[in-house]
Amino acid sequence: MRNLKIIGGIYREICIDPQSDNLYGSAMRSAVAVSKGCEDLSLVGMVEPELKENIASLAKTFNFKIEIKDRRNEIEFIYDTPLSSPRIYGLKTNTISTIEASANNILCFAMVEANIKVSAHHLVVDPQGLSKIDGRILWSADHLAIVANKWEVTRLLGVEENLDMETLAEKLRDKYDAEIAVVKCGALGAVVLDSCGLQRVPAYRTKRVNPIGSGDIFSSVFAFYWAEMRTTPKIAAENASKATAEWVMNGPLQVISGNKNVTAPNAEVPISGQSSTVYLAAPFFTVSERWLVDLCKSALTNLGATVFSPMHDVGVGNTGNIAFRDLEGLKSSNAVFAVLDGMDPGTLFEVGYGTAINKPIVIYVNDRKNNNLTMFKTNNTNIHEDLSSAIYDAVWLGIYT
Numbered sequence: 001m002r003n004l005k006i007i008g009g010i011y012r013e014i015c016i017d018p019q020s021d022n023l024y025g026s027a028m029r030s031a032v033a034v035s036k037g038c039e040d041l042s043l044v045g046m047v048e049p050e051l052k053e054n055i056a057s058l059a060k061t062f063n064f065k066i067e068i069k070d071r072r073n074e075i076e077f078i079y080d081t082p083l084s085s086p087r088i089y090g091l092k093t094n095t096i097s098t099i100e101a102s103a104n105n106i107l108c109f110a111m112v113e114a115n116i117k118v119s120a121h122h123l124v125v126d127p128q129g130l131s132k133i134d135g136r137i138l139w140s141a142d143h144l145a146i147v148a149n150k151w152e153v154t155r156l157l158g159v160e161e162n163l164d165m166e167t168l169a170e171k172l173r174d175k176y177d178a179e180i181a182v183v184k185c186g187a188l189g190a191v192v193l194d195s196c197g198l199q200r201v202p203a204y205r206t207k208r209v210n211p212i213g214s215g216d217i218f219s220s221v222f223a224f225y226w227a228e229m230r231t232t233p234k235i236a237a238e239n240a241s242k243a244t245a246e247w248v249m250n251g252p253l254q255v256i257s258g259n260k261n262v263t264a265p266n267a268e269v270p271i272s273g274q275s276s277t278v279y280l281a282a283p284f285f286t287v288s289e290r291w292l293v294d295l296c297k298s299a300l301t302n303l304g305a306t307v308f309s310p311m312h313d314v315g316v317g318n319t320g321n322i323a324f325r326d327l328e329g330l331k332s333s334n335a336v337f338a339v340l341d342g343m344d345p346g347t348l349f350e351v352g353y354g355t356a357i358n359k360p361i362v363i364y365v366n367d368r369k370n371n372n373l374t375m376f377k378t379n380n381t382n383i384h385e386d387l388s389s390a391i392y393d394a395v396w397l398g399i400y401t
Contacts, residue, residue, distance in 0.1 A: 003040035008109025010045040015079045026109040030220030035062040037256030046071040082388045083299040105227035122227035126219040131155040145180035169193040186303030187395040201237040202270035204245035209392040217247040242267035273399030276305040279330045281350040282339035284311040335360045335398035360397040364390040
C-alpha cells in the first residue's frame with residue numbers, strides 16, 4: 001500500500017553562523033522533503049499548543065496529514081555552526097511522553113521528549129544520536145531497516161570509532177535483528193547491508209554544504225523508496241544520497257518530484273573512495289583558535305577523514321623537531337585544510353609548502369574582504385568563506401583514489 005507515516009521531533013533550529021532560524025526537526029523536515037511524491041503521507045509529533053496552527057498550515061501547504069500531541073514548552077536546538085553539536089533548550093526530562101502509532105510503512109526518528117511504540121510492515125528507524133534506543137523505541141515490524149551515521153552506530157554498539165563501516169553494519173544488523181543496516185560515513189558515502197550482502201553507495205560532491213538536517217533527508221528518502229515504493233535497499237540508498245546532496249547544496253523544501261523521482265540536478269559527481277587524509281593547518285595560540293581547531297578536527301573525523309593536526313598530534317614547543325614532525329605529517333596527507341583568518345605565519349608557511357609539493361589546498365577564511373588572497377588563487381587551491389563547505393571539500397580532496 002502506497003502510504004508513509006513519519007514519526008519524530010518538531011523543533012526550532014537556530015544556527016549562529018551562518019544565521020538561520022527554522023521550525024523543522026527531523027519529522028517536519030522529512031515530511032516536507034518527500035511530500036510531493038507521497039500519495040498518503042502523515043506526520044506524528046509533538047508541539048506546544050501555540051504552534052499547532054503553524055503546523056496545520058504547513059501540512060495543508062505540503063499536503064500531508066498531522067497527528068500532533070501537546071507538549072508543555074518549545075524545544076530549541078542551537079548550533080554555533082552547522083558542524084557543531086547542538087545545545088538543547090526547553091527539554092524537561094521528567095515529563096517524557098509516549099507516542100504510539102501503526103501503519104503499513106513508518107519512518108521513526110528517535111525523539112528527545114518522547115518514547116515511541118510503533119507497529120509496521122516496513123519500518124525504518126533513525127536513532128538520532130541516542131546512545132541507546134532499547135526502551136526509547138519499541139517496535140513490531142515485518143521488515144526493519146536501521147539507518148544511522150558511523151558515530152551514532154558506535155554509540156549504539158558501544159564499540160571503538162576506528163572500526164570500518166562494513167564491520168559496524170554487520171554488528172548493527174545483528175544486534176537489532178534488522179533486515180537492513182545502512183551506515184553513513186559523511187562525505188565518504190554509505191554502506192548498505194542486507195541478505196544479498198554489503199554494497200557501497202557514493203556521496204555526491206557539491207560546491208556548498210549546509211549539513212544541518214542532511215541525515216533526516218537521507219532517512220526520509222530511503223524510507224520513501226524502500227518502504228513506500230518497495231525498491232531494493234541499494235536503489236533507495238542511492239536516491240537518498242543524491243537527494244541529500246541537493247539538500248545540502250540548495251536547501252530545497254522538496255526533493256521528490258510528483259513523478260516520484262529524486263530532484264537533484266546538482267548530484268552529478270559521485271565520490272569514490274573509502275578513506276581520506278587531511279592535514280589541519282591553523283594557529284592555536286588563543287582559546288578561540290584552539291576551539292576552532294578542535295571543531296575542525298572533530299568535523300573532519302566525523303566525515304570520514306584521518307586528520308593530522310599539529311595541535312593534537314605534535315603539540316607546542318620551540319624545537320626544530322616540531323617543525324620536522326609537522327611537515328612529515330603534511331607530506332603524508334592527501335590534502336591540506338588551512339584556516340587563514342589572521343594570516344598566521346606558520347599556517348602561511350604550511351600552505352606554501354603544501355602548494356610546492358602539489359597537495360590540494362582548501363582555505364577557510366571567514367573575513368575574505370580583509371585578507372589579500374591573490375597568491376593563493378592557484379589551480380590547486382579552493383577558497384571558502386563558509387566553514388561547512390570548506391570542511392567537506394577538504395575531505396573530498398583528501399580521498400585516496
